[in-house]
Amino acid sequence: MEVTSFLQWNPVLADPTGQRQAKPRTLGQTMVMDKGLGMYAFQDLLNTSSSHLDMIKLGFGTSPLYPQDLLKSKINLAKERGICVYPGGTFLEVAITQHAVDSFFDMIIALGFNGVEISNGTIDIDRKLRNELILRGMEEGLEVITEYGKKGWGSTIELEELIDTVMIDTEHGAKLVTIEARESGMGVGIFDQAGKCKDEELQKVLSSVNGQLLLWEAPLKSQQVHLISMLGPDIHLGNISPDELIALEALRRGLRSDTLSLGTRKD
Template sequence: MEVRSHLKWHPKLSDPTGQRSAKPRTVGQTMVIDKGLGMNALEDLMQTAGDHIDMLKIGFGTSPLYSPELLKRKINLAKSHQMTVYPGGTFLEVAVQQDKLDTFFDMVSYLGFNGLEISDGTIHMPRSQRSELIRRAVNDGFTVITEYGKKCWGSSIEIEELIETVLIDSELGASLVTIEGRESGKGVGIFDEQGGCKDKEIEMVLTRVPSKSLLLWEAPHKEQQVHLLNMLGPDIHLGNIAPADIISLEALRRGLRSDTLHLGQEIEWNDWEI
């Protein structure tokens, strides 16, 4: 029997939306939060889902809890799969609070991180210091992702403040501005106490920012991902995705799950070169 090893899934089956591009992507990026993966687990993750991960965040302040040698291996593995890998913004806030910014920058460079998250979700940070940190990170060659929003329960989006933050941060060289959602996805940012999306606030934000491609929405739960993809389209950036949920999210983006199946019906396939 002839073995046809050259066969591949037809594009209509692998991506019914016709909108997913290969890495490095400028739209539809997925950020995964790593809260303690070992090397074996990370290698398995890269093998099964590496093509669908654009950013890997070593969550909150966990970076110093690994040996430097192990953390270097994790970072290098992620970078070998064309990922931006960076420590959580909370760790930078610790460095600010402890007055250890110079040693922080020295260490993240030594370890091989190629991205940095600039945030003030827990501490107070003057606008001048935020701007200085963005400039420093950009000048040091890091891809900069900033974050807007406080992590405390009940915090919400201040539209004018967010718009100003997006404009200033992007002008200073930030690639993305993250909208805070935490790992809980409840009672913070664009999410109400039950984890539902605040559509009115989302719409207000989108009417004021230069481009939705500047925003990375933290959406840890499936129902939030479905809602945002249906509301804003499959090419939005989504973050704080658990490692176990990457393939599921990619299926949602491509219209390969019932929740987003309709996305694949909006494409004129006659225009495709199959």
Template structure:
């Protein structure tokens, strides 16, 4: 077999935009949701897409459904690739509802999780408790990602509430605030029942917050990813990306697909 270790793509071909950061990135982070990958599929995911992946969320409350050693192995594999890995916020909501927060933290730390998602997508979490959970995560050395928005069909963004949430979450140590869109991307947050972006609401949000880079937009559908990239640029943070779409999203970010080819050709 011919050795290809000396080969390297011309940078202008690998990234026509010339602006894609290498990991650890501060711009253009990609979060993937793992809804039950086996060990071999997870290994393949990291082998093909690990360099283009910044965060892996073990979706909703799936963490206790894995054999513990398999889950620990997946976490360690992700960490070795410089990927933040964390349980879905719904699992923490279960812990809140069942008054099992100490046990929740004990287990996720023992398993080696490196991130924490604090959300109130299903239950109500008062501001005081939200602050305490963010602080607890920071004190434990976890990367804290919070989430704004309810998971119910037709839920929308309340601007004043969003501004307060983003401002206070950041003050207490959250690195990113996720804008809820669920796994479907339809009828939630900035997306209508067909999954199309409500641009007026998007612009209202952007005008209201101190920095676009505080937000991670859940955008599971390709048309949503393309629209947000075209509207906000290739450095937007995107989440709830399916495992099979990471490479195609990275191609969009770099101007290596027809939808965003202009990223690599326009003058800055």
């Protein structure tokens, strides 16, 4: 039998749903949180699954804790694979409290970041400053992702406030608005203290806000399964652990038992 040099999975096996967009995609984007990956692990992540990865957030204020050459290398490798890479929003909140916003932007531009997250998960930021920060990010040529919600245990979504936030943030240039769930996924936003989704609140949000403008932090597999089953594989999901990225992509495509029922192709 002749051996060919090029093999390709039958599309019905590679993506039973027949829906997954290739990069650069506008639907079903995935954000991974990097909480301290070394260079080998980071390279492995990109070599294994960069086609399934749209955004990398260097969690909280970890960015200045890396050796600078290593940090630059991580940023450049991500950008070479068409990935938006940005510091966690908490780091910008630190810059605000330390009156060092100009220094923050100067440094992330010099290091090569191509995105920025603007949040008020820990401190309060008034609307005027939030607008200025979004515009500053846009002027610097960065992809701006904002975040809605507080990190405190038991914090909830205030619907009218969320609607206003999404409308104003996106009008000023934000690409996506992240819904806070922290890295634990418990007791914050749309998740109760056990990490279960509060479906009634979720439906209220989606009845008032364009879901394609929202990036849902969903670090737990049970949350990912629930949201994909409920809203489809094109939902934007974030705070995904690096070692769960391929598994999440399998969920999106109906390649795991949890979502196998999604694999009824439309074509």
